[in-house]
Amino acid sequence: MDIEVVEGDITAQEVDAVVNAANRRMRGGGGVDGAIHRAGGPEVLADCVRRFPAGLATGDAGWTTAGLMPAHWVIHVVGPNHNAGETDRSLLTSCYRRALEVADELGARSVAFPLVSAGVYGWPREDAVDAALETLRATQTQVEVARMVAFGRSAYELIAGRL
Numbered sequence: 667m668d669i670e671v672v673e674g675d676i677t678a679q680e681v682d683a684v685v686n687a688a689n690r691r692m693r694g695g696g697g698v699d700g701a702i703h704r705a706g707g708p709e710v711l712a713d714c715v716r717r718f719p720a721g722l723a724t725g726d727a728g729w730t731t732a733g734l735m736p737a738h739w740v741i742h743v744v745g746p747n748h749n750a751g752e753t754d755r756s757l758l759t760s761c762y763r764r765a766l767e768v769a770d771e772l773g774a775r776s777v778a779f780p781l782v783s784a785g786v787y788g789w790p791r792e793d794a795v796d797a798a799l800e801t802l803r804a805t806q807t808q809v810e811v812a813r814m815v816a817f818g819r820s821a822y823e824l825i826a827g828r829l
């Protein structure tokens with residue numbers, strides 16, 4: 667699998683699947699979650715309600731339609747909330763591993779990822795990047811391209827410097 671980094675907005679990526687940094691309720695939220703629900707339109711929330719009546723556990727992944735976005739699917743992951751004391755790193759690496767497993771179930775060959783947990787959830791950014799890259803490199807998958815989407819120049823430089 668090729669791992670690449672671009673600076674931009676994940677909702678505009680022309681890939682098979684975009685990954686969302688969701689929360690356990692799976693009913694939308696702020697940050698990248700809000701951006702994905704806005705860009706995808708109400709079908710994304712309707713599919714979340716249908717597929718995840720009880721939400722999703724931290725570290726787990728599941729998919730919905732991508733609605734109006736160019737991607738076919740959203741793969742939702744729930745990152746650990748470092749600010750709330752969820753500091754077990756395996757919960758973060760699990761998000762990337764599970765996202766690739768779901769991508770394989772869907773037959774997705776290109777997947778765009780945000781920096782899970784590195785926003786409101788407060789995971790230290792350098793380690794969030796290292797956890798992402800380490801796990802993407804170590805996971806066996808049919809996915810051919812993993813695209814890290816950096817939101818802003820400093821995130822881009824951080825990821826590119828560790829790639």
Ligand code: ADP
Binds near residue numbers: 687
């Ligand atoms: P979390 O609650 O998992 O920390 P956030 O959405 O607050 O999730 O932040 C996760 C990462 O997504 C942060 O690095 C943030 O800068 C980034 N982000 C926010 N909006 C977008 C977007 N539209 N495209 C790509 N990344 C985004």
